[in-house]
Amino acid sequence: MNKCYFCKGKTKIKNLDVDFRWEGKLFVVKNVPVEVCLQCGERYYSAIISKKLDNLVKKQELSNIKPLRVIEVPVFNWQQ
Ligand SMILES: [Zn+2]
Numbered sequence: 001m002n003k004c005y006f007c008k009g010k011t012k013i014k015n016l017d018v019d020f021r022w023e024g025k026l027f028v029v030k031n032v033p034v035e036v037c038l039q040c041g042e043r044y045y046s047a048i049i050s051k052k053l054d055n056l057v058k059k060q061e062l063s064n065i066k067p068l069r070v071i072e073v074p075v076f077n078w079q080q
């Protein structure tokens with residue numbers, strides 16, 4: 001168990017849905033074991049997790065593996 005860098009709260013590994021970008025595309029990976037602060041909710045991605053996410057998406061994209069599902073993402077302009 002580690003401590004949060006910001007609030008010194010306790011952190012715990014939780015399985016979360018993580019969204020991130022790779023080559024301009026937005027991806028969501030479910031059930032990623034991320035270290036989360038129980039107090040302020042800050043997420044800590046280890047280098048290993050980030051690398052694994054990159055590799056996972058790269059591999060699946062290149063071999064055309066179908067995602068669980070495809071979601072639409074609303075896009076807005078800052079100025080209305
Ligand atoms: Zn915290």
